[in-house]
Amino acid sequence: GASSRADTHNSHLFTPYCGRIITMSAPxxxxxxxxxxxxxxxxxxxxxxxxxxxxxxxxxxxxxxASRACFQIVHGADCDDSKRGISTTAxxxxxxxxxxxxxxxxxxxxxxxxxxxxxxxxDSDEADGDGDILHxxxxxxxxxxxxxxxxxxxxxxxxxSNSFISWKHWRKLDLRLHxxxxxxxxxxxxxxxxxxxxxxxxxxxxxxxxxxxxxxxxSRSLGSEIKSTLxxxxxxxxxxxxxxxDIDDSIHASALKATYAFYAGQCDLSDRSNPxxxxxxxxxxxxxxxxxxxxxxxxxxxxxxxxRGEMNLTVMELNTGQVYYIPQGGRTRRLLATPVSGEICxxxxxxxxxxxxxxxxxxxxxxxxxxxxxxxxxxLYQGYYxxxxxxxxxxxxxxxxxxxxSILRYPALSDTANCSRAVTRGVEVVASALFVxxxxxxxxxxxxRLLAPDDEGYLSAEARGFESCQLLSxxxxxxxxxxxxxxxxxxxxxxxxVIGLYPLLYEGRYINYEDGGETETDHGSGYFSYQSCxxxxxxxxLEGSLQFVPGSVAEPSGDVFNARVAPFPLNFSxxxx
Numbered sequence: 001g002a003s004s005r006a007d008t009h010n011s012h013l014f015t016p017y018c019g020r021i022i023t024m025s026a027p028x029x030x031x032x033x034x035x036x037x038x039x040x041x042x043x044x045x046x047x048x049x050x051x052x053x054x055x056x057x058x059x060x061x062x063x064x065x066a067s068r069a070c071f072q073i074v075h076g077a078d079c080d081d082s083k084r085g086i087s088t089t090a091x092x093x094x095x096x097x098x099x100x101x102x103x104x105x106x107x108x109x110x111x112x113x114x115x116x117x118x119x120x121x122x123d124s125d126e127a128d129g130d131g132d133i134l135h136x137x138x139x140x141x142x143x144x145x146x147x148x149x150x151x152x153x154x155x156x157x158x159x160x161s162n163s164f165i166s167w168k169h170w171r172k173l174d175l176r177l178h179x180x181x182x183x184x185x186x187x188x189x190x191x192x193x194x195x196x197x198x199x200x201x202x203x204x205x206x207x208x209x210x211x212x213x214x215x216x217x218x219s220r221s222l223g224s225e226i227k228s229t230l231x232x233x234x235x236x237x238x239x240x241x242x243x244x245x246d247i248d249d250s251i252h253a254s255a256l257k258a259t260y261a262f263y264a265g266q267c268d269l270s271d272r273s274n275p276x277x278x279x280x281x282x283x284x285x286x287x288x289x290x291x292x293x294x295x296x297x298x299x300x301x302x303x304x305x306x307x308r309g310e311m312n313l314t315v316m317e318l319n320t321g322q323v324y325y326i327p328q329g330g331r332t333r334r335l336l337a338t339p340v341s342g343e344i345c346x347x348x349x350x351x352x353x354x355x356x357x358x359x360x361x362x363x364x365x366x367x368x369x370x371x372x373x374x375x376x377x378x379x380l381y382q383g384y385y386x387x388x389x390x391x392x393x394x395x396x397x398x399x400x401x402x403x404x405x406s407i408l409r410y411p412a413l414s415d416t417a418n419c420s421r422a423v424t425r426g427v428e429v430v431a432s433a434l435f436v437x438x439x440x441x442x443x444x445x446x447x448x449r450l451l452a453p454d455d456e457g458y459l460s461a462e463a464r465g466f467e468s469c470q471l472l473s474x475x476x477x478x479x480x481x482x483x484x485x486x487x488x489x490x491x492x493x494x495x496x497x498v499i500g501l502y503p504l505l506y507e508g509r510y511i512n513y514e515d516g517g518e519t520e521t522d523h524g525s526g527y528f529s530y531q532s533c534x535x536x537x538x539x540x541x542l543e544g545s546l547q548f549v550p551g552s553v554a555e556p557s558g559d560v561f562n563a564r565v566a567p568f569p570l571n572f573s574x575x576x577x
Contacts, residue, residue: 281407
């Protein structure tokens with residue numbers, strides 16, 4: 001591997017050549033009269049591939065000082081004396097068009113692609129391609145960072161003009177990332193070294209989260225609230241050592257460092273007017289309200305706590321890199337929060353039958369935290385989660401006009417595989433479910449509304465036959481796979497109202513009633529939503545109907561009708577938040 005300091009130039013370079021050791025004295029300055037080098041007569045491609053590929057990238061920087069020809073081997077044929085003083089401490093933010101690299105030199109480009117693969121863990125197959133991904137890198141600040149500055153920003157990412165420029169930027173980032181260790185003379189272990197593809201992946205996922213936060217059409221005002229809670233990114237090099245972690249080759253911290261380089265958790269939300277602005281969202285079921293926030297780095301034994309909720313912790317095991325979900329209060333000690341290698345048999349109830357799928361995966365747990373974050377960022381970006389009032393329609397607790405926006409983890413309409421929609425006589429029913437390990441339940445969410453003129457599937461009052469309608473009762477068919485056989489067991493559930501409420505629906509709004517639909521409690525706009533639970537003993541599906549009376553319970557204006565609830569899955573997720 002490369003030396004820990006790329007900008008240290010030794011006065012001599014020892015390298016094998018023709019079966020013997022040759023000592024080369026580096027010129028003290030570019031203007032010094034040069035002596036011929038034994039490499040001067042070699043074709044550049046032979047020297048680059050046959051000799052330099054066997055020594056470290058840092059030694060290449062020393063080798064290039066031996067003579068003009070050696071410099072041309074490393075940096076290409078188009079160079080002059082004024083270009084020979086390039087070092088890795090140059091201002092990396094200067095225009096790459098002024099860099100002293102011959103972009104047309106294939107052997108030089110191949111040499112530095114090799115360096116990117118060898119030093120910063122790019123895929124060798126990518127190095128054999130057009131090289132574009134290998135040119136992706138990050139600018140480093142010219143001035144020393146101040147307290148409160150983020151270690152990296154997604155805006156720092158750019159495409160270098162060639163592989164040497166890219167390598168130089170990655171080298172500077174490496175020196176910054178491990179500056180605490182270098183100052184204290186600690187060797188960087190292979191399992192914690194800078195892995196460039198991890199940083200590029202982390203940049204992409206954070207860019208998606210930033211874009212979601214900035215888009216009020218998707219995140220409403222919650223996006224700016226969440227963004228204001230994010231703490232500046234940091235390197236974690238010092239955190240790992242001050243956390244009394246025994247750092248050896250069994251510690252897998254590369255993906256962890258990449259994730260926390262851009263942002264380093266959320267601030268304490270308990271003293272905020274809305275404590276439910278956790279990055280990973282939450283749910284509400286009956287009187288239980290839970291929201292998970294991204295945690296500042298907190299080390300405990302061989303774990304780092306990466307997320308906290310009212311009823312759970314999410315941790316990364318440093319020995320493996322695997323992310324685990326730890327429910328509090330349930331019988332389960334810990335659950336895998338991301339998929340792992342092996343065969344997984346997924347069984348689902350689809351159209352009244354059992355569907356089985358064998359999924360074979362070969363997954364390295366070392367990047368588990370990145371995959372965990374990437375999945376969440378993709379769900380946000382694709383609109384698989386909605387943003388709404390997390391405390392709406394809590395039984396026996398009128399809203400009192402309060403609105404506490406949160407990311408709701410029940411799958412939204414964009415997630416067509418896990419969310420259903422049906423419209424009956426203008427009444428829209430959206431339904432989906434979430435597996436909650438700490439409750440050992442599937443929490444299902446039902447959202448109701450009477451469609452307004454701009455909504456898909458709208459019917460006028462004349463066409464549907466009523467101005468308003470009020471919910472009377474419910475009927476569920478819950479299908480689950482028997483644990484001992486491939487038999488579907490169906491449970492029928494009937495009851496009055498929903499969680500003790502009898503909402504009266506108008507176009508675009510609703511009024512809540514209790515006591516059989518006679519006592520008004522509160523009101524709201526948009527969807528009337530409520531959550532309930534069913535035991536999470538086996539996967540399955542849920543469907544049914546809701547019975548409505550046109551008009552209201554007090555003043556009916558027609559016959560009772562059934563609003564369909566289309567089937568939606570009750571599945572165990574491979575990613576837990």
